[in-house]
Ligand SMILES: Cc1cc2nc3c(=O)[nH]c(=O)nc-3n(C[C@H](O)[C@H](O)[C@H](O)COP(=O)(O)OP(=O)(O)OC[C@H]3O[C@@H](n4cnc5c(N)ncnc54)[C@H](O)[C@@H]3O)c2cc1C
């Protein structure tokens with residue numbers, strides 16, 4: 001763990017209550033971390049108030065870190081970040097956390113699930129896997145958001161999907177507009193359905209994109225043991241999904257989580 | 262460690278950031294709640310313990326100094 005001073009070089013309200021910050025490191029001017037880790041930001045130094053924020057950028061960019069923050073909670077962390085202006089300095093300690101792609105998972109199907117700002121560490125992990133590590137195995141993302149107007153980075157993930165055949169993603173809105181053509185509801189139900197489908201019948205059309213990697217003669221148990229889950233967001237989604245995944249036979253060791261609140 | 266700590270079990274959501282920051286002081290039990298490790302061996306520094314408490318998302322950790330005075334949350 002190391003203490004850092006950084007300068008806000010970009011701050012944007014990107015959609016709804018979501019803010020993007022680019023922090024250029026000042027002292028020290030380089031950081032080493034693993035995709036998925038977080039930093040602890042000083043929010044009110046005099047009162048010792050700190051908040052945790054995952055690093056949304058990939059480790060390869062070692063001179064800066066990007067944050068994605070939902071300021072909806074309106075507490076000290078939200079207020080502080082909302083009012084930060086380019087040029088201002090911030091202090092944090094980093095890196096922390098074990099929410100990183102485990103070595104034991106790299107030969108497995110990697111399934112990422114985020115709600116809201118939980119996309120932050122998952123973005124770092126997916127970019128690191130696809131761009132830096134040239135990971136060839138199947139990677140799938142489900143991202144649950146509330147409304148269409150809250151959404152951001154959609155084009156970025158679409159472009160990644162076009163560029164990398166082993167990556168597929170779905171956006172799921174819990175409060176979709178009328179005639180929303182894509183997925184809606186809760187991420188939990190979509191993921192469980194997918195997990196059941198792909199373990200019982202791996203040849204179904206929805207799973208075609210990675211079919212080449214799998215042997216349809218594998219037993220259901222074998223197929224399930226080739227899935228690794230990374231869940232990030234609110235504790236309700238994480239607890240519900242972890243329980244349901246266990247019910248459909250997923251081993252606890254293959255479920256990795258980061259609870260934001 | 263000269264600070265002593267208490268985990269408010271009802272508040273803990275098992276986010277484990279305390280474990281990430283001060284792994285010699287906190288661990289998660291079988292119910293995914295943080296508990297204080299009773300160890301006579303290697304210990305976390307006081308500033309790591311305070312950082313763990315200050316970064317707990319639910320303020321579930323109380324920190325006391327040697328004299329028993331509560332120093333976090335203030
Ligand atoms: C390991 C870790 C990494 C995190 N990474 C990020 C991140 O990358 N981006 C990010 O935006 N947040 C992240 N958080 C959450 C962040 O640390 C703060 O909890 C959040 O910014 C709220 O702080 P606050 O001071 O504004 O509100 P507080 O006064 O601390 O909280 C007010 C209330 O809002 C709840 N709450 C917290 N976050 C949310 C939310 N997103 N939506 C609805 N209610 C919420 C809290 O449980 C509390 O009841 C992370 C938390 C952890 C533990």
Ligand code: SF4
Pocket residue numbers: 268272273274275276277278279280287294295316317318319320321322
């Ligand atoms: S950081 Fe707080 S909420 Fe998380 S495990 Fe520790 S005490 Fe519990």
